[in-house]
Each structure stands twice: as structure tokens, then as C-alpha cells.
Amino acid sequence: MKIENLLSEVGGFGKYQFGIMALLVIPRITLPFNFLLNNFIATIPSHHCDISSLDVDGILGNLSQEERLIVSIPAQEDGTPASCHMFSHPQFHLLTNSSSSSEPSVVKCQNGWEYDNNTIKSVLATEFGLVCDRKSLNRATTTIFFVGVMVGAGFFGWLSDRYGRKRMLMVAYLISISFGVASACSTSFIMFAIMRFFTGMGLTGISIITIVLCIEWTDIEHRTIAAVTISIDWSISTMILPGIAYLIKDWRPLVITVTAPLILAVITWRWLPESARWLIANGRLEEAHFYLTKCASTNKRQHNLRDIKPETLANVIIAEDSGDRKYSYLDLVRSSKMRKLALLTGATWFGVASTYYGISLNISGFGLNLYFTQFIYGAIEMPAKLLAYLCLDKVGRRYSQVGTLIAAGVCIGITVLIPRDLWLPHTIISLLGKGFSEASFTCVMLYTTELYPTVLRQNGLGYSSFVGRVGVSLAPLVSLLDEVWLHLPKVLFCTVAVSSGLLALLLSETHGVRLPETIEDIEKNRKRSVCSQLEYQLGMEPSKQTK
Numbered sequence: 001m002k003i004e005n006l007l008s009e010v011g012g013f014g015k016y017q018f019g020i021m022a023l024l025v026i027p028r029i030t031l032p033f034n035f036l037l038n039n040f041i042a043t044i045p046s047h048h049c050d051i052s053s054l055d056v057d058g059i060l061g062n063l064s065q066e067e068r069l070i071v072s073i074p075a076q077e078d079g080t081p082a083s084c085h086m087f088s089h090p091q092f093h094l095l096t097n098s099s100s101s102s103e104p105s106v107v108k109c110q111n112g113w114e115y116d117n118n119t120i121k122s123v124l125a126t127e128f129g130l131v132c133d134r135k136s137l138n139r140a141t142t143t144i145f146f147v148g149v150m151v152g153a154g155f156f157g158w159l160s161d162r163y164g165r166k167r168m169l170m171v172a173y174l175i176s177i178s179f180g181v182a183s184a185c186s187t188s189f190i191m192f193a194i195m196r197f198f199t200g201m202g203l204t205g206i207s208i209i210t211i212v213l214c215i216e217w218t219d220i221e222h223r224t225i226a227a228v229t230i231s232i233d234w235s236i237s238t239m240i241l242p243g244i245a246y247l248i249k250d251w252r253p254l255v256i257t258v259t260a261p262l263i264l265a266v267i268t269w270r271w272l273p274e275s276a277r278w279l280i281a282n283g284r285l286e287e288a289h290f291y292l293t294k295c296a297s298t299n300k301r302q303h304n305l306r307d308i309k310p311e312t313l314a315n316v317i318i319a320e321d322s323g324d325r326k327y328s329y330l331d332l333v334r335s336s337k338m339r340k341l342a343l344l345t346g347a348t349w350f351g352v353a354s355t356y357y358g359i360s361l362n363i364s365g366f367g368l369n370l371y372f373t374q375f376i377y378g379a380i381e382m383p384a385k386l387l388a389y390l391c392l393d394k395v396g397r398r399y400s401q402v403g404t405l406i407a408a409g410v411c412i413g414i415t416v417l418i419p420r421d422l423w424l425p426h427t428i429i430s431l432l433g434k435g436f437s438e439a440s441f442t443c444v445m446l447y448t449t450e451l452y453p454t455v456l457r458q459n460g461l462g463y464s465s466f467v468g469r470v471g472v473s474l475a476p477l478v479s480l481l482d483e484v485w486l487h488l489p490k491v492l493f494c495t496v497a498v499s500s501g502l503l504a505l506l507l508s509e510t511h512g513v514r515l516p517e518t519i520e521d522i523e524k525n526r527k528r529s530v531c532s533q534l535e536y537q538l539g540m541e542p543s544k545q546t547k
Contacts, residue, residue: 003277003316004220004514006308010292011299012219013226019298020217021226023272024210025233027173027265032237032378033244033258034180034203036360038145039374040242041251042138044125046116048073049086049109060090070094074106084109084132108132119370121249128189137189139476142361144193148200150469154329156205157462161327161455164282165213166274172205173266180259184252204469208461215449216275216457217295220514227446228389235385235438238378242371277454281517285310327455332463337522344507345448345460346467348401351500352444354471354478355408356437358493359430362479377434384435388442396511397447401504404443408436409497416487416494437497450510454517471496 004012011017051072054060060068071090073081088105115126124130130137152172160168176199183195211230218226241258248254273295279288289310296305332342360377391400411433418426444464452460481488516522 002514003280003517006292006313006316007217007219009301009304009308010296011301012217013222014295014299014301016295016298017214017217017222017226019271020273021214021230023268024214024230026268027169027206027262028210028230028233029237029240030176030258030261030265031203031207032234033241034145034199035149035357036238036241036374037255037258038138038142039361040120040245040370041123041254042125042130042141043120043123043370044131044135044138045120045123047083047113047125047131048081049084050111050114051086053111054086054090067095074104083113086110119249123251124189124192127251128192130189136480139480141193141196142476143473145196145200146357146469146473146475148197149204150200150466150473151197152201152204153208153462153465153469155201155462156208157458157460157465158329160205160209160212160462161278161458164274165209165216165278165458166269166272168205169209169213169272170266170269172202172209173262173269175199175202176206177202177259177262177266180262181256184255184259204465208458208465211445212449212457212461213272213275215446216277216454216515217273220512223446223450224389224392224511227449228385228392228442231442231445232382232385235378235381238381239375241378242374245374246371277515277517280313280316281454283314285313288313327459329459329463331456331519332459335519335523338519341451341507341522342460342463344503345451345464347500348405348444348504348507349448349464349468350471351405351409351496351503352437352440353468354475355405355412355493355497356441357472358475358478358489359408359412359434359437361476376431380431380435381438384438385442387435388439391439392443392446392511396509397443397450398504398507398509401440401443401447401507402501404436404440405501405504406498408433408440409494409501411436412490412497413494416490447507447510450513450515451507452516453519453521454515456519 048069049072051060051068054072055068060071063071069081071087071092071094073086076082085106086109088107091104109132112129113131117126120126124141125135125138128134128137156168156172159171179195179198179202183192183199186192186195211227214226214230215223244257245254248257273291274287276288276291276295279285279291289308292308292313293302293305296302331338333339388400388404391403395403411429414429415426415433418429420426448461448464449457475493478489478492481492
């Protein structure tokens with residue numbers, strides 16, 4: 001008997017699995033809260049120079065606020081006050097439209113800035129002066145956070161394959177809480193950037209461990225629905241985030257609020273099971289039998305486990321070195337097939353992640369309210385989840401991944417050709433691109449989990465996520481290229497999406513195939529995939545050859 005058969009015996013998608021998913025939703029709702037947080041705390045409100053230094057003798061005291069700005073700050077082409085410059089001396093002649101004998105002297109802001117606090121009370125820009133010459137630091141906070149996410153993907157991918165899913169999930173909780181709260185208490189921009197880096201590290205551990213834990217407790221038939229269901233929490237949280245940000249317009253309590261659910265996650269962690277697959281693959285048979293017994297009991301299948309003892313589980317997964325060997329990222333490149341798999345999944349993740357966040361971190365392009373735009377971005381993900389489920393279940397993993405990723409890239413490319421004054425078609429195509437990018441992300445999480453063997457699953461997902469986060473970290477910097485050519489960022493995102501989508505064609509299909517348990521399973525992947533898929537489609541039990 002193999003692990004897939006064993007899961008079917010104890011219930012591969014019953015009350016026990018629903019309980020696991022319910023517990024994992026608690027920490028997962030903080031992921032979009034934090035990953036998209038910079039859309040709100042790194043926004044730059046309207047501002048102009050503080051002109052108090054020009055009113056030394058109270059000479060501006062008798063003027064209205066509008067008149068004070070006219071004589072103190074040069075006007076831009078649209079008639080609004082300049083954001084980063086002021087006159088060196090008041091220009092009273094501007095009130096009477098009379099001419100001056102000399103060109104007024106314009107200097108940079110001398111005494112800070114005054115901000116429009118009507119819509120946002122406090123953000124990073126107002127707290128740390130991240131405007132004008134320091135404006136790019138707002139985008140840098142996003143990059144710094146995702147560099148932390150990138151590092152965390154490699155860190156937790158390796159350690160959770162070595163020390164277990166559950167144990168490292170608690171470590172991820174504690175890191176995220178500690179540095180999340182510390183970032184809200186930051187007294188300088190440097191401190192904030194460092195704290196956000198480590199917060200990103202912890203959060204990516206939650207992201208990759210929860211999806212693997214969910215999939216490893218689910219049987220073949222229900223892997224698709226399980227992966228799509230647990231990803232719905234991301235879309236719902238994406239819609240909730242703008243509501244929270246609208247009610248809490250001060251960045252410090254907002255950061256605390258989006259971190260708070262992790263406290264409940266720490267409390268409920270004790271009820272989460274360790275992955276039975278990982279325990280068996282690492283020779284911890286007593287623990288595996290304990291969790292399998294709980295699963296069978298919860299799913300009313302305890303009679304099916306009556307004849308299975310802990311020692312008989314040793315034959316469920318024939319792991320190299322009987323669980324004594326410790327795997328690392330080096331095992332991803334030791335054989336030709338593993339190298340090919342690592343290269344292709346890395347390229348696919350780079351395209352998926354850079355495309356998704358290239359769209360998600362640019363929510364000012366619709367000309368709509370900031371909060372409403374974020375809500376729309378979240379709402380469009382719900383039908384995208386349905387699309388992903390239908391494609392994964394009917395078309396298969398490979399063509400679903402390829403199709404959604406290329407479609408997202410094509411939509412981005414089409415927006416380059418649509419004039420900006422054609423607001424409605426531009427908005428519709430942009431939303432379609434966002435939907436396809438979300439469907440692509442849903443596909444890649446499940447697909448990658450199924451491609452890698454149990455002994456290297458977290459390493460493989462961690463590595464792939466690491467490469468993807470490189471793309472995410474570059475996305476805000478690529479967006480800065482709009483100063484070179486307005487459409488250059490979109491052209492680059494389109495090119496990356498289409499190219500990585502075509503590379504995904506080289507990956508093997510995993511729909512209806514049992515999860516690989518060892519590296520040896522990957523080496524004989526072609527034969528296993530063909531046989532298992534035929535048997536799955538015919539409704540047969542896996543044959544001895546595919547076991």
C-alpha cells in the first residue's frame with residue numbers, strides 16, 4: 001500500500017482536511033494584508049513646501065491661505081502649487097498680476113512640507129519625509145519587503161523539509177508577529193525597512209508551508225479543489241484590506257491591525273497536524289500513525305486503519321537511506337531531471353510573480369478611488385479562482401499554467417495599444433489581466449507542489465518561490481522605468497509573462513498522478529505519469545507498476 005491508497009482509506013478529503021484548512025486560513029489572511037500593504041502606507045498625499053520660514057515678521061499673516069500659497073510657492077502647469085519648490089522670498093506682485101523687474105528665485109523646500117491629511121492621516125511619506133528627492137524610497141520599501149520574502153522562501157523551504165512543516169510554521173508565526181509589531185514602532189526609515197525585511201521572511205514561511213501542509217493531507221482526486229479553496233482566503237482578504245485601510249488612516253495602527261490575526265494563529269497552532277507524508281519519509285512512524293489515526297477517527301474511517309501498525313508504514317514510502325538522509329537545495333541540481341525541473345519551475349514562478357505584482361502594486365492607473373480600485377482588484381480574483389479550478393480539473397495543470405500566464409501577458413500588452421483617454425476598454429482589459437494573473441498564481445502553487453517529491457517538496461517550493469520573489473522585488477523598480485517611456489514597464493511585464501508561459505510547456509503533467517515521494521520517483525517520472533493518468537481517467541486503482 002502506498003500513501004495515496006492509505007489516504008483514501010482514512011479519508012483524503014473529509015472533516016479532518018476541512019479542519020486543517022480552517023486552521024490554516026487564520027494565518028493566511030494576513031498574507032495579502034501585508035503583501036499589498038504598501039499600496040496604502042507608501043502612498044504619497046498631495047503636499048507643498050512648509051512656508052513658515054517666509055513669514056518671519058508675520059508679513060503673510062493678513063493673507064488668506066490661497067494667497068499665501070500664491071506668493072510663496074511657484075505654480076505648476078496645471079495651476080496647482082509645486083510640491084518640491086518654493087520662492088526664496090514672497091512674491092507679492094503675483095497677487096496683482098503685475099510684473100517683476102527680476103526673475104523670482106526658486107529654491108527647494110527649506111523647512112519640510114505640509115500635507116493634505118483629508119484622506120490619509122499618516123503614511124510613511126509624512127512620517128519620514130519620503131517626498132521629492134526621497135520619493136523613490138517609497139517604492140524601495142516594497143522592494144525591501146519582498147527581498148525579505150525572497151530570502152524567507154529559501155530559509156523556510158530548506159528548514160521545513162529538514163525539521164518538519166508544523167514546527168517551522170510556528171517559527172514563521174513568531175518572526176512575523178515580532179518584526180511586524182517592531183515595524184509599527186519604528187522611529188526611523190532605516191529601522192522600518194529592516195523590520196519589514198524580517199517580517200517578509202516570516203510571512204513567506206507561512207505562505208509556502210500552509211499550502212504544502214494542505215496538499216500533503218489531500219488525496220489525488222481532491223487536490224485541485226483543496227488548493228483552490230484554500231487560496232480563496234487571499235482574494236477575500238484582498239477585498240477586506242481597503243476597508244481596513246479606509247477606517248484606519250494612520251500607518252502605525254494599520255500595521256498592527258493586519259498583523260493581529262497571527263496571535264490567534266499561534267493559539268490554534270497546537271491543533272494542526274504534522275504532515276504524515278513527511279513523517280513517514282523521515283522514519284517517524286509512530287507520529288505518522290498517531291495523526292493518521294486521528295484523521296481516520298474524524299472522518300469515521302477508523303475501521304480501515306485497524307490492521308495497519310506503525311511498523312507497517314515503513315513500506316508506504318520507500319525513502320532513500322530510510323529517512324536518515326537530510327536533503328538540501330543541492331539535491332535540486334544533483335541529477336539532470338531535477339535540474340531541468342528546478343530551472344523550469346523557477347522560470348515559471350518568475351513570470352507569474354512579477355506579472356501578478358506588477359499589476360497589483362500599481363493601483364493608481366484606473367483614475368478611481370484608491371480604496372475602490374483595490375476592492376475591484378480583489379473582487380476580480382473570485383471568478384479567476386473559478387476559472388483556475390475548471391482549467392486545472394478539465395484541462396490539466398500544464399496547459400492551465402501556460403494558458404493563464406500567456407493570457408495575462410497578452411492583456412498587459414493590449415493595454416499598451418489602447419489610448420489612455422479610452423477609459424472603459426482600458427479598465428476592462430486591465431481587470432482581465434489581473435484576473436488571469438491571479439488564476440496563474442493559483443495554478444502555480446498547486447502545480448509546483450505536485451511536481452516536487454515529498455523529501456524535497458518544501459525545498460522545491462521554497463526555491464521556486466525564491467526565484468519568483470526576485471521578480472516581485474524587481475517589479476516596483478521596473479515600474480520606475482515609465483519615466484524613460486510610459487509603456488516600457490508594461491512591455492517588459494508582457495514579455496516576461498509570455499516567455500515564461502512558453503517555458504512552462506516543457507513541464508510534465510501532474511493531473512491525476514500520485515505525488516512523487518522520492519527523487520527516484522522523479523527520475524522515472526515519464527513512465528509513472530503516463531500510467532497513472534490512464535488509470536485515473538479509467539477510474540482504476542493505481543497498478544503495481546505505478547506504485
